[in-house]
Amino acid sequence: MRTLAFDGRMGASGDMILGSLLAAGADRSALAPVEEALDVRYDVGTAEKNGIAATNVRVLADGEADDGDADGHDHAHDEEHHHHARGDDEGHRHGDSHDHGHAHDGDHSHGDDHHHHSHGDGHHDGETPAEGHGPHRSYAEVVELVESMDLPADVESDAKAVFRILGEAEAAVHGTDLESTHFHEVGADDAIADVVGACLLLSDLGVERVVTTPVAAGGGETTMSHGTYPVPAPAVVEIAERADWALKGGPVEAELLTPTGAAILAHVAAGVDSLPPLTVDSSGYGAGGWEFPDHPNVLRALVGDGSGRLTRDEITVLETNLDDATPELLGSLQESLTEAGARDVTVLPATMKKSRPGHLVKVVARPEDAQRVAHRLAVETGTLGIREHGAGHRWIAAREFETATLEIDGEAYEVAVKVASDATGDPYDYSPEYDDAAAVARETDLPVREIMRRAESAVRDE
Incomplete structure (x- = not known):
């Protein structure tokens, strides 16, 4: 399976x-639809980050001269300027993720994908590009614009899925609904160019699977129009809740992960603990500001084919003996321990001392989740x-x-099927979801096993 793997140890932004x-x-030419639809252009250059040559991308207003360094220095630029002077005249709902649309005419509170702030041990260099260019839009207006781009x-x-993630995160942070959410930086032309551009380039690469290692958020504080917040910003936290990958702090005191970067990864990337086995065909670095x-502020991407092996997952195993647990308590452990971070929960019958019947509870968890899972296990069972x-x-x-x-008696029914595959993408197991199959069986008066057989065949034969 052709795979794209991101190395998230220094965060991510749209740029x-x-x-x-x-x-x-x-291919750079894949970005043409955005330049044709919006009053912007992509300025692509290079930047050196601690000895690493990285590709630097700036979104400029069409017709604006590129006044950057000859080598295409970071457009993240002086974030302190555009980071603090927000002054939204309508108390927009985008307060936490203003780091979306880049430099934003000096009136936004982050710098989107220019997740660069005035805190920490880093600094920015370079000129301020024409960021925040164009109107600020509602969620519905952004969707309409994307649909008009052909x-x-x-x-x-x-692209619409990424903006939905951003909109839902903003709505959750501010206690509003999606349709009443207004984007400011994220609704500007340059921020739309980031999101749509990333989707175009991903499509051009032709990868079948995208993964990312744990994504670094950074540390310290960030200042927005609504006040000063700890990193990660509230919108990033909301997006991380919707993502499959893990969020981690550090390794520096600065904001490394922007809402736009987080939302793109939340939609396209599955989480892995470490880089999967790859026969690498190409790789490269994207420059941050x-x-x-x-610590080089770069995002590394590797493209290649999987080796056909299964993925190695670091785990630890927790276990305890119970001799007085009720069936109801044992049945609840699957849900409660999974909520605490358990990857798998097994309850086995056991014979305790004096031949009393009991149970052995075995829990698989990531090493970093072990203490939290153990505490929940103790609280729930009294062990x-x-x-x-x-750790193994x-x-x-x-x-x-x-x-x-499934079409049955002229009616269409849907059943979810879990497909297991190796690193090359070759499926080797199909497992229809029992609850879905049972619901269809009740409506059609067919046996559950027949529904499951038909669902497996439908997916296997696609």
């Missing part, structure tokens, strides 16, 4: 994603001791859900 995709082999169907769908003494078998690993398959549509 960094654009740069890394171009550096990894995407994009390929898959690109349009991806920070300068740190020991006095929990054993840990130490397991080999796991890639898992995704496909929808089987």
Whole structure:
């Protein structure tokens, strides 16, 4: 399976994603639809980050001269300026993720994908591009604009999905609904160019799977129109809740992950603990706007084919013996421990001392989640001791859900089917969801096993 892997150890922004995709082999000409539809152009250059040559992307107002350094220095520029002077005249709902639309005429509170702030041990350099260019729009207006750009169907769908993630995050932070959410930086032309441009470049690369290692948020504080907040900003936290990948702090005191970057990754990328086995065909670095003494502010992208092996997943195993647990308590452990971070929960019958019947509870968790899961296990069961078998690993398959549509007596029914595959994308197991199959069986008076058989066949034969 042709795979794109992002290395998220220094965060991500819209610009960094654009740069890394171009550096990894995407065609610059794929961005033409955005330049034709909006009054912007992409300025692509290079920047050196702690000895690493990275691709730097700036979105400029059409006709604006590129007054940057000859080598295409970081457009993240002096974030302190455009980062603090927001002054939204309508108390817009975008307060937390203003880091969306780049420099924004000096009136926004982040610098979108220019997740560069005035805190921490880094600094920015370069000129301020024409960011925040164009009108600020409502969520509905952004969707309408994307639909008017005559994009390929898959690109349009991806772009709208990213903006929906951004809109839902903003609505959740501010307690509003999606349709009444107004984008400011994210609704500006340059921010739309980031999102749509990233979707176009991903499509051009022709990858079948996108993954990312844990994404660094940074640390310290960030200042927005509504006040000063700890990093990550509230909108980034909301987006991370919707994402499959892990969010982590550090490694520096600065804002490394912007809402736009987070939203793009939340839609396109599955989370992995470490880079998967790849036969690397191409790779590259996208430049961010920070300068740190020991940490290159770059996003690395690698493109290649999987090896056909399963993925290695670092785990630890927790277990405890219970001799007085009720069936109801045991049945609730699956849900409660999973909420605490458990990857798998197994309850086995056991014979305790004096031949009393009991149970052995075994829990698989990531090492970093072990303490939290152990505490939940103790609180839920009242156990006095929990054993840990130490950090090991397991080999796991890639898992995704496909929808089987069954036509029965002229009616269409849908059943979700979990498909397990190796790193090359070769499926080796199909598991229809029992609850979906049972619901269809009740409506059609067919046996559940017959519905499951038909759903598996439908997906297997596609």
